[in-house]
Amino acid sequence: MIEIKGLTKKFGDLVAVNDLSFRIERGDAFGFVGPNGAGKTTTIKMLATLLIPDGGTATVNGHDVMKEPEAVRACIGYMPDFFGVYDDMKVWEYLDFFAAAYRVPAQKRPQLISDVLDLTDLSHKRDDYVDALSRGMKQRLCLAKTLVHDPDVLLLDEPASGLDPRARIEIRELLQELVKMDKTILISSHILPELAELCNKVAIIEGGKLVLAGDVKEISSQLAGGLRLIIRTSNRLEEACKLLAERPEIASAELGEGCIECIYRGPEGQQHSILTCLVQAGFQVQSFSEEAADLEDLYMRLTEGLGT
């Protein structure tokens, strides 16, 4: 769906993006993580055909961003990190303008506008002026504009930056809806917990270079040396911990706050054998869960020692 190979962009002496390569499959929610100035926006702008790469190739839906920019534009929805709005323009006019800009036939536009307004929960603001909307609403309107031609790929550059907590949650829920709609999403952010809840894949970029890219769980598992399991029992917690530490598929087992934290290195999908073992040994297991990948922790580990 999106394939980048050796992508490079220079601004004078500054190498903003340096030999970047990764691949995003259809339906992926791909988190693009990095500190300010890491090259996230530059990469997204190259994918959106706004900047010409100095080296490498990038394709979106099989179309080369340099050779077929119009075909790329037709299949992407781009939301910039900062965008202005037109004065003296109503919400529906704003969407109608962009629908026309994407050559959506005039007779289809009213229904389409209603649909995207419903999706972004802005139907009640249809006849309001754009510049009178709150920041969060403007952000949602921009996302509605991005969806107006029903693109397969969404390039979202810091979609929740500068929003209050409520607006952030609303945007996150909206993005989760889009993931369910099987859109391919490339979303950049430096607010990691947001991405962790949304993305199945992640790329970490630092100083224009790719640090790591891949499945969030896999990366987390690799870095931790296995899957991180959290187990709670109602009795004999220390004994249970000792038993687990003796199991060959458990790399380490430690007592946490009312729980056991252990690293599982056994075959994938066979974690239940640990639970069976505990139950057979007479322990009353209250909870047995796999800890969600902590993207923040992951990011800190990966970028440790790298200058920002």
Place this chain on the structure above:
Amino acid sequence: MNTALEGALYRAFHLNPCVAVHELRMRMRGWRPFGVLLAYSCIACGAVLIALIPITLGQRYFGRELFQVGRIAFATLAHTQLTLIMLILPAYAAGAIALEREKRTLEMLRVSLVTPFDVVTGKLIVVLAFGAVLLVSSLPVAAWCMMLGGVAPDEVFYSYSYLLMVALFVTGLGMLLSAFMKRSTGAVVATYGILIAIGVLSLVVPGTLLIRTMPTGGPAAFGPVAAFGGTLVLGLITGWLGFLLLRALLQRLLGRNRAGLAALLAILVVLVWMWYLMRPSGAVFQGIENSQVPWLMVFNPYAALSSVMGGAFAQFVARGPGGPPAGGAALTLVIWAVITGIYLLAGAALWAGAVRVFARRRD
């Protein structure tokens, strides 16, 4: 917009009219366009009223016939409109693209399927249409002048079509600079600067001759003192703008300080060269025959307007109302065709240039 019309525009000109529709929605909303229209009409009426003072004072038209007063009133109207068009339209045109860049709305437009041709043409059409509305709004005032006699319908057509071509030229220039420059303020200043520069340079070279040889019936608005004063003031502004432009162009090659020095030297060389050409025994005064003067007028919008109207005026002066044609109608037509043609071509070239510059810029 109507689907059929949209489709027809796209098939005929490969033009997606969405930018034009969008511009119309934004520019024609609120009190501003009506305020501009009202101010424009008031100024046009005021100028004509001043020209008609001889009638209102009842002093036998200061020794002129009524038809001559009507002609002077019409010439005043045309020249006032030229000034207003050159003042109003650059402000609209020069901000059209640069303002979008400044407000960060251009990026989203660039990733859509609208082409540089759609963007530039859509914006240009709307500014030009507003210019046309301004011109049409003054037609009742022109009719008022015609009632006094001395103004023929063909003169009205010549002057209004010329003004429309100037509107195209000014809009094209503004659009080109708007596509080229990063900031709207810079684009507006540069557009006015270039218009002033065109005015000054075209006055400095043939201006003096023009004043000397202007037909008696023409509106000899430029007295030698006004021309000298205007040239001095405008020359300083032009020189300064030229210096800034040259320095900006040379800065990458030579560095800021050296570029400044080189630009200053270049401006001085141009000034000395102009003085050399303009001295009484120089090439300009010696080499140009009086018969060539009307063709030099084309470079100055005011002189060109006088020239477009001058032929017909001269005929009226010679024959009086209802008199026999002076035999210059064909020449007048040729002068009008050449002058409006030059402005039309220049406007179209600037329009095409704006599309090209917009397509090449990536921000």
